[in-house]
Amino acid sequence: MTPYSFLDDYSEGAHPEILDALVESNLSQQAPYGTDRFSAEAATRIKARLGASFQGDVHFVPGGTMANIVSISSCLRPHEAVIAVDSGHIVVREAGAIEATGHKLITVPAVNGKLTPAHIEAALAANGHFPHMARPRLLYVSNATETGTIYTLAELREISALARQRGLLFFLDGARLGAALASHRNDATLADIAALVDLFWIGGTKVGALLGEAIVVCNPALAQDFAFHIKQRGGMLAKGRLLGIQFNALFGERDLYTANARHANAMASKLASGIAAKGYALSAEVETNQIFPILPDPVIAALQAHFAFYVWSKASPGHSVVRLVTSWATDEHQVDNLLSRLGSAVGRP
């Protein structure tokens, strides 16, 4: 038996309704490179969620690193740098993709996974010996963060205000924005985000698409010629319909985008509650679809016979932190199964 995976939120293919939409539209002839009817509709549907004052554009690209490459490199001049937390995806999980476009990353410590105004100010103060230092120009945040925490509306507003005051661009990586918006701690809407940042992207891959992210360029000054950058970096698909159809389904009447994210978070919440009920601690409060319980090493070993997950770090002698990730596809029976097997492990020495 293959262990059931809680390793990540991209182990399965697509939500069945998305696949259905692909199958149904398959033989209709469409214009290429993102100029198809479905991409236009998907953009319209997304814009409808961005508030009446939204003046920007929506573009679709195949993946998250591509979304970050295009978003960041399109809006910086060569001497401009990015401020990000040291655990940021562009810092430690994209193989130097941003530097490969010529830009320096200035890293600051993460506070609960997040960028804070105090650390931004410190970075500006420490990087002001011009022109001998690259000019800090763009703030990068991920929401949800790499550790599953989220920014509150107040936090986003504070960063946005600081960015505008200091002449910085504010960019949000939304690989897991669905999970953030579906969090019980969340009080921001897509329209709030669109009003506060210069550009951001809405991840599709981790919320039930086969692939695809929607870049939302909010600042009209950054929207000009945006498609060139997608093309030049290799992110423009000949069959752009593939992305449009999927986002059309995600943002359709049934709001699959929200439903999928809620399922993922609900499964994480159920796991967390169940684990806590067995008497185990969590190393952090659960905000989205990642949970970090602290378990005895023999319990971990026993679970590994049936489930795949990452052992994240050592907690204390004999105990480790593990990471469990849920998704739109997580089977609730497997959640129950894990909790049940965990239960049988309690009380062991």
Add this chain to the structure above:
Amino acid sequence: MTPYSFLDDYSEGAHPEILDALVESNLSQQAPYGTDRFSAEAATRIKARLGASFQGDVHFVPGGTMANIVSISSCLRPHEAVIAVDSGHIVVREAGAIEATGHKLITVPAVNGKLTPAHIEAALAANGHFPHMARPRLLYVSNATETGTIYTLAELREISALARQRGLLFFLDGARLGAALASHRNDATLADIAALVDLFWIGGTKVGALLGEAIVVCNPALAQDFAFHIKQRGGMLAKGRLLGIQFNALFGERDLYTANARHANAMASKLASGIAAKGYALSAEVETNQIFPILPDPVIAALQAHFAFYVWSKASPGHSVVRLVTSWATDEHQVDNLLSRLGSAVGRP
């Protein structure tokens, strides 16, 4: 009624058998980033076509510009340049993607769409004022070419021999390699190509996949660390399975790769024969899935009511060259329909 499109070979989604494979495998949990079972199987199937002596690797990326970016930038040092024909896809259809990775393109005239040894020698002679000129290092060819012509085995051998003699790398862009291999003029196999070039790619997008190209790194010296480049350029999909499943289907027992390409070429051939039978000239012999008939302008206008295609260039007063592209999805009834409507146009003033 929407006109039936002969504009390109990527107007539809995927071949139904490829979609079926996606649907069937959809909920199986797979390892991410190209380490899934399907990608491994697809690579094995492709390698089985590359000859017993093949020592390299196969990687999958989402699109053609990405395949070119990764292939070229991974094997050049900063001062090394590419030799390509002036009609090459990287020269005129990728928005400066190769230059964006830092490399100069040295262009030479195309002969029937193709790079010739004489032009390579001329480029070397004209670019030897070192170190004031970038060092020519990589030969770029497309097969089929951008105008639908193909390289014979003898031509490929001649370029390969020259490349080895002059210390050049030989790279082949196979966006339409399927059409080339299925051409009535073709006498090369995938194994021949793998033996003659340093790296090449097998296009999936234009032969029935939703997206995806398979990069084949033949030269073992270039294979080291190849995955880093895919990741860094934004070409590594979280759900790499999406590419593996499709290439698995294309290179499966039924050899959909060949069947789809043959259908496209057969439809082009039928169009060409039919058009010729009506008394119209073709501006070039048909080698793959693109045909370039010369038609009277009123005939063109009449056809445009029912079919979409590009008017390519002016041929003579009152006559233009048009381009018709067929694909794995081309409906033979529409071919008949076009020929029939064309027929009714003959004899007009």
Add this chain to the structure above:
Amino acid sequence: MTPYSFLDDYSEGAHPEILDALVESNLSQQAPYGTDRFSAEAATRIKARLGASFQGDVHFVPGGTMANIVSISSCLRPHEAVIAVDSGHIVVREAGAIEATGHKLITVPAVNGKLTPAHIEAALAANGHFPHMARPRLLYVSNATETGTIYTLAELREISALARQRGLLFFLDGARLGAALASHRNDATLADIAALVDLFWIGGTKVGALLGEAIVVCNPALAQDFAFHIKQRGGMLAKGRLLGIQFNALFGERDLYTANARHANAMASKLASGIAAKGYALSAEVETNQIFPILPDPVIAALQAHFAFYVWSKASPGHSVVRLVTSWATDEHQVDNLLSRLGSAVGRP
């Protein structure tokens, strides 16, 4: 005896008055990185030549390729391309330096060494398939050109008007701008040029400095943060005074800049007249400090015993074009000497 060199205009060190200025100022302590008193004075002196309406900045860099790298890369976004003639210095003599900053060069044929409005229009027409082609954005010209010809004021005005009409930036490489301004055919001033282009540079190296070029940023929108680019590309000298002192001397009361250029052109003119008087043809009219006589091969061989110069191309059986370059340092006795030795060769079979 070492042959006397007419190979180029950078065979000697610096004009003695420039060396004197370096010696005289040597031990004064100065602020670093171009913020010294001499650089400020030199900028003021240059600005005094640029017209009352000049609103830009002047910066100094060590060399010509650096001047081109900084000027071009500072004002383009990643997807923007340069239009240049195929004989342009950035195209064939800078080892791919511009492409190394990420930008495509679109080349057009040179007409007498020069870029013409017709070829600009043709390049725009051929590069408009957006976003699949890089956007043409900057016009690059050299004055004097790589073959020693110059742009008239009318030609510069015509290109400038076209650039503004089509939203293009106009950049002038002035490695040999001194020679151009000192040409008998010239009718433009530095102020004219400053009014017509977006940025340009005034070469110092080839007009008597040890090294150094002055970049003049005319368009205020391009002046912002310019020093960052110089620093980032490695063109900011710790002892920036070295450049300031030299340009201060070149643009001082004695106007060494003009005097040096005139001497170079006068020596070329004398050579040309003398050679013509001996009955030899020139392959092109002499406009600046390069001449291209057509000589019998035995005459060339005889001259080579005493003088160094390039044999440029074959003219006809038994005759070749040679290139003779004069400079601020050319010894008039050696000019006489060459003419005299040439004389003795006339009449030979």
Add this chain to the structure above:
Amino acid sequence: MTPYSFLDDYSEGAHPEILDALVESNLSQQAPYGTDRFSAEAATRIKARLGASFQGDVHFVPGGTMANIVSISSCLRPHEAVIAVDSGHIVVREAGAIEATGHKLITVPAVNGKLTPAHIEAALAANGHFPHMARPRLLYVSNATETGTIYTLAELREISALARQRGLLFFLDGARLGAALASHRNDATLADIAALVDLFWIGGTKVGALLGEAIVVCNPALAQDFAFHIKQRGGMLAKGRLLGIQFNALFGERDLYTANARHANAMASKLASGIAAKGYALSAEVETNQIFPILPDPVIAALQAHFAFYVWSKASPGHSVVRLVTSWATDEHQVDNLLSRLGSAVGRP
């Protein structure tokens, strides 16, 4: 009266013997772009100091950032990263120059200004999630460091051994290598360094040249095509003689290189001893030509009327750390003068 500057070691022009060499050679005609007689001689003289087994090449470039750009970008593939201390010159004083060539900098804490094996190991351990992280490939150290400390021979050997064991390149930025070699703590020779690193550079600018650094490529595999990189990055001077003549003088019979560095260090040592004798503390032991005394703020204010220097950091209420830098040009009378004025300040509240 202008305050006498202890701000840096590049406030003056060149050592008079270097200027003399420039004046003397000024009108000799030389081949361009570093192929002149003087550059060849200077390279020979430097190689004579590098040990009998040295197999590499020596190249001259105008400045330190250029030396780092060329050295690093010439030997890395696109996905390879640099490990450096967070106070490294390439990290905080070169405006993102290395990232602008596409490479990630991985920073670790400095220990007394230096990179340590433990921090290298930690960086490798933290950056091994391949291919999602850039591959650490090159170790960057400065000797002397940015804070004036130096590496002992044992420390260099330990890093070199680790680099070879882990497949890393070892690169040494020698902007102040003269000061390091002249330190009373130094036990390494140029030959030792050449044997231990893959490439390094010998700074000329800060040891009495107008400008110029000598890059020593020790690893023969990195030497191939090196000149292309200098040209492409804009670091090849038309009058390369300017660099050759100066290094010829520095490494001539009188060994001006060592003499100049010793003078700088001696002046720093005298300043340090004198300040300590007055009862003030130094925040760090003096190893080269930078000293960091801790002075009462009123004393600092009084000194500033006569001397220019940086107030570096706050030490305690009412006291600050200042930085005094000496050079080949430091006037010993001014050192005495400073100590004398400092003396009169002692005993103040």
